[in-house]
Amino acid sequence: MLDNADLGKLIIRLTLGGLMLFHGISKLINGIGFIEGQLASHGIPAFFAYGVYIGEVIAPLMVLLGYQTRIGAIIIVFNMLVAIALVHSHQLLTLGGNGGWALELQGFFLFIALALVFLGPGKYKLKN
Template sequence: MLDNADLGKLIVRLTLGGLLLFHGIAKLFHGVGFIEGQLASHGIPAFFAWGVFIGELLAPLMVILGYQTRIGALLIAFNMLVAIALVHSHELLSLGGSGGWALELQGFFLFIAVAVVFLGPGRYKLKN
């Protein structure tokens, strides 16, 4: 019998991982120069920019596949906290152009990742 809770967890995992994966793929093709610059402007060594591939490629794949899902979701949450702190902190209490929260996308990734940390992968996952 199909378990609605496990199906819901799968949908959440696929949405979180799938949407964030596009950001990682874009950085794979276009580089991390912007992130290197942001890190350097905060006195952080630029080579840490390569960590974005962990947070936006590896971690989303872990979440999508259900392999070490909670660890993958925790990596995504950390990635989003760093992005918010380095690039978006000035928008934390701002409205966007269409009236929503300026950080809707970052907030979505952060809070859904935290939810996945607590929910776990559900039944539909790779065995680990």
């Protein structure tokens, strides 16, 4: 019999990890020039932009596979806090064109990753 709580955790992991991984793949294909520019505009060395590969490729894979899920999720939380601070801070209290919060996507990634930090991976995961 399937455990509903563990199945729910698996669905959350697959959704967060899968959707975040698309952003990482895009950066692998198209580069991180935009992020380097954002960092430089805030006086932060551009080489820190390579950290996005950890936050948007490595961490999502950890979450997807259920390997060190809490660590992967906290990396995604940090990644999203940096993204919001560097690029989206002016949108924190604004509505988007569709009537929702302008930062719905960023908020989704941030808060679902935070939930996984507390929930853990569930039993459907790689053994570690």
